[in-house]
Amino acid sequence: MKIAVLIKQVPGSDSSLPIQNDASWINEEAITYVMNESDNYALEEALQIREQNGNGEVVVISLGPDRVxxxxxxxxxxxxDRGIQINVDSVGAVDPLVNASLIADAIKEEKFDIVFSGLQSDDLGMGQTGIILGEMLGMSTASLVMETEISDGRIKVKRELEAGYFQWVTMDLPSSITIQSGLNTPRYPSLKGIMGAKKKEINVLTPEVGQSKQSMEKVYIPQSDKQTVMIDGSADQIVEKLVETFRNDIKVI
Amino acid sequence: MDILIVIEDNNSKIHRMGLESIAAAQSISKDKGFSIGVLVMGGNAEGLSTEVSKYDVSEVLKLNNDIISSYSSDGYAEAVKQVIEQENPKYVFFGHTYQVRDYVPKISAKLMKPFLVDNVSINKDGEKFIFTKQMFNAKLYSDMVAKDNGPLLISFQSAAFSADNAQSGSASIRDISVDIDSSMIKTESDEPFQEEAGGMDLTAAEVIVSIGRGIGKEENIPMAQDLAKAIGGELASSRPVVDSGWLSAPHQIGSSGQSVSPKMYLALGISGAIQHVVGMKGSKNIVAINKDPEAPIFEIADYGVVGDVVEIIPKLSEALKEN
Incomplete structure (x- = not known):
């Protein structure tokens, strides 16, 4: 079983997000980057499948500048087991069609059985790249997956639907599957793993980037039209004011 | 046809976000004189087309055959792709539902046309449109433009437009067909099901005490339960609390859980990720307590406290019990 995992490096949820003077993007030098949350679950699922099978290969693929x-x-x-970096400028990497094309070109000769990705990135949140990639490579696809079972060259996945519903979907491999957070418990790297990683191969590709079909004109902080009454003071004062608000303004006690 | 809207079937009814898409299309069509077509497809297309024809749109396109009578991503993607090729609209509108996320990227790949997702508004800029989407969990917005002549695939976030604003009218219904082969369908789908069904119905609660990641650890759950009891409300949570196994799935509010609109929603240590907000922003009063003054939950809160929920919750329970 040969599995690719698409991993995006995104600003951490606690990172500041200063906007560049020309409002074209955030100032990347001021950002603390982390692995995209749902991609971390996708990676764990791939590692567990490899361990259950006792053999196979897991390849992590990331698109972006050298920081990735x-x-x-x-x-x-x-x-x-190894990594592939598709070296592109991050601002040029907005369009999922372009990104998926770059990844498709990079991996089409590899004949992966499964491509896992997180269901969406925590930065742009386009939520399309894994599905577009699957379509481009003629793979079956499924999104928002909460559980996987592999047998006889097929994969059965539990998809999350809306309003608390789920659905099992069975597909032939190869398959490109987007993973919902929470389906497993992602591991932490061991010291041995960290040491071993230094010897593992990262293949850096520098492809030509196609023309974007969508782009960001302007990035900005949203203006809230809601007036929020801020309650402050010591913890005791806050509690006192909250109880008054519950009683006199919202009238729930 | 200028705008094609694809309506989703929600248990034989028009998905609410389909009506929101109609409202969105109508809002930009008035001064442009755009024609609006609405596609209904699948096993319930007959009844749905009659429902949709009661709105002020140009026409309703009705599509059904054996292969798309129930949903599959391959079947729906191929069917809608062929309808787009037949009708050649400038824009194709969708609600940004889970189903749309599942199959519309495939249409984007088939046609090599961009899919501008999850928009919260449309603004006109000369002859083109600017579509605004949220980024970084709604901390920033981005104005997106298409660099393509279309057809452009566009989806709208839940409640970006109000379904109540969908104007009624009378539209003709036209049967259409597509050429799909069963060999194109790579998936076999079982029936949808609910887990832990019949557990809790939070939709009737007057007060909801909802906890998020800020509660810190499982050992702090009882203090939230205690607060819910003290205030006479139901305990709920955002997704991370359920993912961590601290509360069971029926407690979850948001796009993958329940949608609620209580008299008071007390959001404790909830950052306000959009997946959560879509399930509670209809609440009459939102009171948010969060350590991070930049948390997006404060954008929609009526009352806000910047503070540590673990410190405030026990004191608040105590004060409520004394009253």
Whole structure:
């Protein structure tokens, strides 16, 4: 079983997000980057499948400038076998069609059985790249997956639907599957894993980037039209004011 | 046809976000004189087309055959792709539902046309449109433009437009067909099911005490339960709390859980990720307590406290019990 995992490096949820003066993007030098949350679950699912099978290969693939090697190394430290960096400028990497095309070109000769990705990135949140990639490579696809079972060359996945519903979908391999957070417990890298990762291969590709079919004109902080009454003071004062608000304004006690 | 809207079947009814898409299309069509077509497909297309024809749109396109009578991503993607090729609209509108996320990227790949997702508004800029989407869990917005002549695939976030604003009218219904072969369908789908069904119905609660990641650890759950009891409300949570196994799935509010609109929603240590917000922003009063003054939950809160929920919750329970 040969599994690719698409990993995106995104600003951490606690990172500041200063906007560049020309409002074209955030100031990347001021950002603390982490592995995209749902991608971390996707990686764990791939590692568990490889362990259950007793053989196979897990390849982590990340698209972006050299900083993304950090998340590739993190993936290798957790147990992935090798990495591929598709070296592109991050601002040029907005359009999922372009990104999926670049990944498709990079991996089409590899004949992966499964491509896992997180269901969406925590930065742009386009939520399309894994599905577009699957379509481009003629794979079956499924999104928002909460559980996987592999047998007899097929994969059965539990998809999350809306309003608390789920659905089992069975597909032939190869398959490109987007993973919902929470389906497993992602491991932390061991010290041995971290040391071993340094010796593992990262293949850096520098392809020509196609023309974007959608782009960001302007990035900005949203203006809230809601007036929020802020309650402050010491913890005791806050509690006192909250109780008054519950009683006199909202009238729930 | 200028705008094609694809309506989703929600248990034989028009998915609410389909009506929101109609409202969105109508809002930009008035001064442009756009024609609006609405596609209904699948096993319930007959009844749905009659429902949709009661809105102020140009026409309703009705599509059904054996292969698309129930949903599959391959079947729906191929069917809608062929309808787009037949009708050649400038824009194709969708609600940003889970189903749309599952199959519309495939249409984007088949046609090599961009899919501008999860928009919260449309603004006109000369002859083109600017579509605004949220990024970084709604901390920033981005104005997106298409660099393509279309057809453009566009989806709208839940409640970006109000279904109540969908104007009624009378539209003709046209049967259409597509050429799909069963060999194109790579998936076999079982029936949808609910887990832990019949557990809790939070939709009737007047007060909801909802906890998020800020509660810190499982050992702090009882203090939230205690607060819910003290205030006479139901305990609920955002997704991370359920993912961590601290509360069971029926407690979850948001796009993958329940949607609620209580008299008071007390959001404790909830950052306000959009997946959560879509399930509670209709609440009459939102009171948010969060350590991070930049948390997006404060954008929609009526009352806000910047503070540590683990410190405030026990004191609040105590004060409520004294009253």
């Amino acid at each position: 090697q950090k998340v590739i190394r993190e993936g290798l430290a957790k147990g992935a």
